[in-house]
Amino acid sequence: MDVTFLTFIGKEGKKARRLQCTAIDDATRVRALKIYETHTQANAIDCVNHVIGTFPFRICQFRTDNGHEFQAKFHWHVEDLGLRHSSIKRGTTQLNGKEE
Numbered sequence: 036m037d038v039t040f041l042t043f044i045g046k047e048g049k050k051a052r053r054l055q056c057t058a059i060d061d062a063t064r065v066r067a068l069k070i071y072e073t074h075t076q077a078n079a080i081d082c083v084n085h086v087i088g089t090f091p092f093r094i095c096q097f098r099t100d101n102g103h104e105f106q107a108k109f110h111w112h113v114e115d116l117g118l119r120h121s122s123i124k125r126g127t128t129q130l131n132g133k134e135e
Contacts, residue, residue, distance in 0.1 A: 056082035058090075058097070065090055079104040080112045087116070094118060 056079065057068045067089040071078040087094060096119040099105040105122065113120040 054078070056085075058082070058086040060090065060092075063092075065092075074104055076104050076106060076108040079109045083109070083113060083116075096121060098123060 054071045054074050055068055056071060057066065059066045067086045069082050069085050071082075083097065097113050098121050099109075101122050105120075110120045
């Protein structure tokens with residue numbers, strides 16, 4: 036899973052910042068995404084729940100970068116669902132290449 040910052044031009048012509056949470060399956064390349072206005076663990080947890088409901092198969096593991104949205108609350112939510120959560124090593128964004 037990855038979070039990408041997006042900038043949109045709003046109705047009044049002002050820039051509006053949004054966040055895109057993306058999950059891509061390594062084997063099938065099936066993708067789910069959701070847009071949020073804030074960058075929080077609560078939204079990352081909501082994204083996990085969205086991904087689980089969207090993917091047409093059982094998920095075993097979430098691999099994320101080390102962003103603050105993927106810390107303790109997120110980690111334990113994923114573990115409580117019976118799934119594994121692993122983080123890539125810092126500075127190795129190529130390991131998260133499908134989202135990057």
